[in-house]
Amino acid sequence: MKEKFTTLKTTGVPLAMENIDTDQIIPARFLKATTREGFGENLFRDWRYDNDNQPIKSFVLNDAKYSGKILIAGKNFGCGSSREHAAWSIYDYGFRVIVSSFFADIFKNNALNNGLLPIVVSDSFLLQLLALIEEKPSTEIIVNLENQFLQVGSVRENFEINAYKKTCLMSGYDDIDYLLSLNNEIKKFDLAHS
């Protein structure tokens, strides 16, 4: 069971860069781990820390001005490998929503499978959003999953999401919870096929 996702009211972190690939999100050298936790520490590792492991001040995650559960990134976020570690690291860091104008297919799926909501917005809305936050980091963003919209001040945009994935997020269900709810049917099936 994951946290239920209904409406989120939080600030956002702007990462106005396009084509952020999975190797930037979590460098390949951290992939040989055998757990799912702790990846947040290495999220954007090479942008966050220098060679001496000192935080790079200019990077947004190290900028105290910015905080919140929403990451706002440029077009084509999550391209590259199909490994789930990218989604794990973003969730583990504490983000629950990523906003972009385009997501790589597999990344989007991996995100949804791991309780992270990817929201596709228009290019113009994305620019507006980034500008607003950069101007005033305390800007509050509302993500309403039930009615599928995102709102900042008086600006609002609707987004699409697969009906099944929406149900999962809203009930705090993931695929396993859904399948576990079918347990009796599956057991019968298993017996009939052994």
Place this chain on the structure above:
Amino acid sequence: MSTPKTIFEKIWNAHVVKHSEGYPDALFIDRHFIHEVTSPQAFDGLRKRGIKVFNTSRTTATADHNVPTKDQHLPIKEALSRHQVDTLRKNCKEFGVELYDLGHPFQGIVHIIGPELGLTLPGMTIVCGDSHTSTHGAFGNIAFGIGTSEVEQVLATQCILQYKPKTMKIEINGVLGKGVVSKDIILYIISKISASGATGFFVEYAGSTIRSLTMEARMTICNMSIEMGARGGLIAPDETTFNYIKERKFAPQGAAFDLAVKNWKQLATDEGAVYDKVLKFDAADIAPMITYGTNPGMGIKITDRIPRPEELKDTSEQTSFKKSLEYMGLKPGSQLLGQPIDYVFIGSCTNARIEDLRLVANIVKGKKKAGSVEVWVIPGSKQVEEQAKKEGLDIIFNAAGFELRSPGCSACLGMNEDKVPPGKYCISTSNRNFEGRQGPKSRTFLASPLSAAVAAITGKVTDVREFVN
């Protein structure tokens, strides 16, 4: 009368536990293979939810990706690899999953041991956290690779949530020419339809050429379905299939086997069933194939020239094409025949079965490898290794200067100790020629075991048809 169905639809429909509008189907999984790389986080998830493996008798584990192919009795040198294999051991013990560990007589590459143990059967649904799970489709089942979250799903519930893919039939008819084997068929198909030509489809291979192939040759074809983007590939079972399965360790035995065969015979696609797409090829047009670039779609007949950028069908690919040739250190318009090579890798889940080793032994018998070339022969499993030794293939290999090692994924991917050094050329019987796949900056030519074997002897890319006369 009911509507005619494809073999894919029959198997899929028979495994849907629950279908609801707007939801993906909950598909029951008959057999789940796991290995050390993609399973640790899945077991972790079970632990956190406090649940067990749904049905351990449907789950089989082996160690293959990270294992060394020399001195397998010693502890693994590389710390992270050792940790992953140790974690697999711990997890299998804790959750009661059968593990064919290093040194076990059944250990080997996951897609090789399933079929040889009779765990892979017609009509099944099979998954594994590895894209080449499509290999098992050669027996007439739905087999596909999955991600770690899905591995956890299957461990927890023996089911997976899936939307039904589209179906494609690829028909190949006619007789194969001299020196042409199943690896050439699949490299030929991918070169024709590109590395993304079957994206979104589940492929069925059919036609007289496919029917004439042995099970091992069929596995080579299904193995590479994923390299044209397909979700998986399968071949309807026939007498060849049943004969292969008969008396395998975990296959149904005696009367149970006869009954199973009766059911398996019902699986073939019905006359008049409709596919979303159909492609046809002529076996006579297929020659020994080789790839020159950095995706499996970049293949040519071994006697052809590498295309020039302006000859590409899709002009938008010119930039990546040039980048690819630069990586490979090759010139557009040039021939690959005669290209010197440094390494020969005979192995992987594509071509490391006993028939592959026999093909190679047959052609190198009494000959010696070229002095400059390093040759690795990596059997796909402990059973293949033992069989090769029983037949004396190891003696032939030794005399030729080929090194027969212990089973594992080896140089198919640069994750263990076997790596091709930067800039070096390797002719390989594996399935991926991606940048860095065989080691940082390594350069890969994908080809058949025959083509790899003759290249080992001449030290350069060679047309096997001239070699055998």
